Amino acid sequence: MNTDLIFGIVANLAKIIILTHTVLILAMYMPWVERKVSAWIQDRVGPNRVGYAGLLQPIADTFKFIFKEDVVPGHVDKVLYVLSPCLAVIPSLFILAVIPFGPSVEVMGRTVDLVIADLGVGILFVFAFSSLAVYGITFAGWASNSKYPLLGGVRSSAQMISYEICLGLSVVGIFMGAESLRLLDVVNQQIDGTWNIFTQPIGFLVFVIAAFAETNRLPFDLPEAETELVAGYHTEYSSIKFTMFFAGEYAAMFVFAALVTVLFLGGWDLPFMDSGTFAAMGNWGALLGFGVFLFKSFLFLLFYVWVRFTLPRFRFDQLMHLGWKVLLPLGLANILITGLFNLP
Amino acid sequence: MAKVVERRKLNFWEELYLPAIAEGLGRTFKQMFKPEITLQYPEQRPVIEDDYRGAPGLVKDEEGREKCVSCQLCEYICPPKAIVIVPGEAPEDTAYDYSNIEKAPKEFYIDMLRCIYCGYCEEICPEQAIFMTREYELNAATRQELVHDKPRLYEIGGTRPGLIKKWKHKDDGRGAEDH
Numbered sequence: 001m002n003t004d005l006i007f008g009i010v011a012n013l014a015k016i017i018i019l020t021h022t023v024l025i026l027a028m029y030m031p032w033v034e035r036k037v038s039a040w041i042q043d044r045v046g047p048n049r050v051g052y053a054g055l056l057q058p059i060a061d062t063f064k065f066i067f068k069e070d071v072v073p074g075h076v077d078k079v080l081y082v083l084s085p086c087l088a089v090i091p092s093l094f095i096l097a098v099i100p101f102g103p104s105v106e107v108m109g110r111t112v113d114l115v116i117a118d119l120g121v122g123i124l125f126v127f128a129f130s131s132l133a134v135y136g137i138t139f140a141g142w143a144s145n146s147k148y149p150l151l152g153g154v155r156s157s158a159q160m161i162s163y164e165i166c167l168g169l170s171v172v173g174i175f176m177g178a179e180s181l182r183l184l185d186v187v188n189q190q191i192d193g194t195w196n197i198f199t200q201p202i203g204f205l206v207f208v209i210a211a212f213a214e215t216n217r218l219p220f221d222l223p224e225a226e227t228e229l230v231a232g233y234h235t236e237y238s239s240i241k242f243t244m245f246f247a248g249e250y251a252a253m254f255v256f257a258a259l260v261t262v263l264f265l266g267g268w269d270l271p272f273m274d275s276g277t278f279a280a281m282g283n284w285g286a287l288l289g290f291g292v293f294l295f296k297s298f299l300f301l302l303f304y305v306w307v308r309f310t311l312p313r314f315r316f317d318q319l320m321h322l323g324w325k326v327l328l329p330l331g332l333a334n335i336l337i338t339g340l341f342n343l344p
Numbered sequence: 345m346a347k348v349v350e351r352r353k354l355n356f357w358e359e360l361y362l363p364a365i366a367e368g369l370g371r372t373f374k375q376m377f378k379p380e381i382t383l384q385y386p387e388q389r390p391v392i393e394d395d396y397r398g399a400p401g402l403v404k405d406e407e408g409r410e411k412c413v414s415c416q417l418c419e420y421i422c423p424p425k426a427i428v429i430v431p432g433e434a435p436e437d438t439a440y441d442y443s444n445i446e447k448a449p450k451e452f453y454i455d456m457l458r459c460i461y462c463g464y465c466e467e468i469c470p471e472q473a474i475f476m477t478r479e480y481e482l483n484a485a486t487r488q489e490l491v492h493d494k495p496r497l498y499e500i501g502g503t504r505p506g507l508i509k510k511w512k513h514k515d516d517g518r519g520a521e522d523h
Binding site for chain 2: 039040044045205306307309310
């Protein structure tokens with residue numbers, strides 16, 4: 001058999017295992033981080049009983065969820081009810097495939113790019129799958145066959161469809177600059193040039209706001225608004241199915257944090273390094289790059305949490321107003337301005 | 345006439361909301377570094393003041409003598425009727441001199457599920473026999489356990505030195521009628 005093929009399969013499997021496990025472990029520990037940060041903001045201590053500083057809390061929680069009774073209410077649409085938790089997790093994990101997470105490594109004389117699938121349509125793939133995430137929530141709302149989940153599902157579909165447009169428009173400027181949809185090209189352009197957050201501040205702002213709405217995080221957590229809708233779309237879910245929604249939310253958060261890192265914060269770039277320095281350091285450079293990438297993503301995850309405990313929830317009409325009347329024109333204006341600046 | 349509330353027109357920066365959001369973020373960020381005020385309860389304890397009204401308990405004086413003479417005033421005053429006393433004869437065959445009193449409680453129950461911690465029992469007690477203690481951790485697996493009986497009440501109350509001792513006066517030769 002062709003050795004290149006075998007090498008390619010093994011390398012890809014290794015990348016998949018490393019990246020998905022990093023993300024899932026992060027998704028598992030994000031609730032802990034969230035509880036800790038919220039506690040600090042509110043002058044509390046946060047989880048500190050299970051293990052050192054409560055570090056074993058996520059594991060205890062996971063076991064608790066697994067061993068809880070998995071209630072399937074009698075009034076639900078069984079097929080969609082079981083399907084939607086999976087649909088909530090899978091799209092986020094798919095998006096990971098196109099996110100480059102480090103400079104290339106040399107293994108057995110071959111160069112391996114640290115991206116699972118280096119697609120030419122990179123960002124389109126991201127938007128295609130982030131749109132699918134809405135199905136998990138909408139189906140959950142519909143299949144639960146009761147009022148609060150349905151309201152959550154409806155809100156979520158309206159919200160995600162509105163903000164996806166802004167999300168798409170906000171990054172057009174970047175690809176006009178990079179002249180490519182490949183995320184690897186976008187990162188390389190930033191490593192040798194300036195980070196896109198400086199060249200595209202309006203795009204960054206629109207993207208971040210839309211990303212908050214896409215991941216249903218406060219101040220845009222209307223689909224699960226506890227104070228209004230009990231728990232929104234996952235009201236009727238319990239046990240591991242509920243955990244899947246949870247994991248899906250945190251995986252989506254990580255994915256968008258990674259996207260912000262790749263699109264606006266220069267990927268694995270450090271201010272005093274360029275692609276040459278990474279290449280000179282060889283595989284250690286790749287490891288450093290991966291670390292920097294994770295660090296930046298983690299900082300953005302912290303920003304998510306920080307914002308959650310600062311801003312109150314939007315009203316639904318305010319949400320729609322912001323999406324359609326503010327962010328959409330801003331995104332369009334951003335494209336126009338970028339186009340004018342990039343005139344040959 | 346309806347009162348008209350004048351709304352100030354927001355200027356451009358206020359209209360953007362971003363400076364306000366940044367200020368809010370700064371505020372929560374500063375908050376992160378403030379010391380937490382949480383009391384780690386089972387390990388750390390709150391400061392209980394001396395005049396705290398916790399679970400009522402019966403006390404003995406420093407000679408180990410029961411102060412209660414089962415006059416039942418506390419049972420009478422108790423607003424939620426939490427106290428039940430079964431009066432009995434004062435014990436005779438003890439090392440202490442009980443000759444001055446006739447009664448002692450045979451049974452003494454305080455239903456802590458009824459008690460409202462008003463402290464009337466302590467106030468009305470002519471013998472300084474019942475006190476509101478600083479005991480605040482009352483928990484039990486059954487309701488019966490929260491109906492404190494005599495041994496439990498003495499356990500809560502313990503001994504309290506420095507109380508008036510009516511019985512002593514007889515030994516002074518002043519006679520019981522003097523006070």
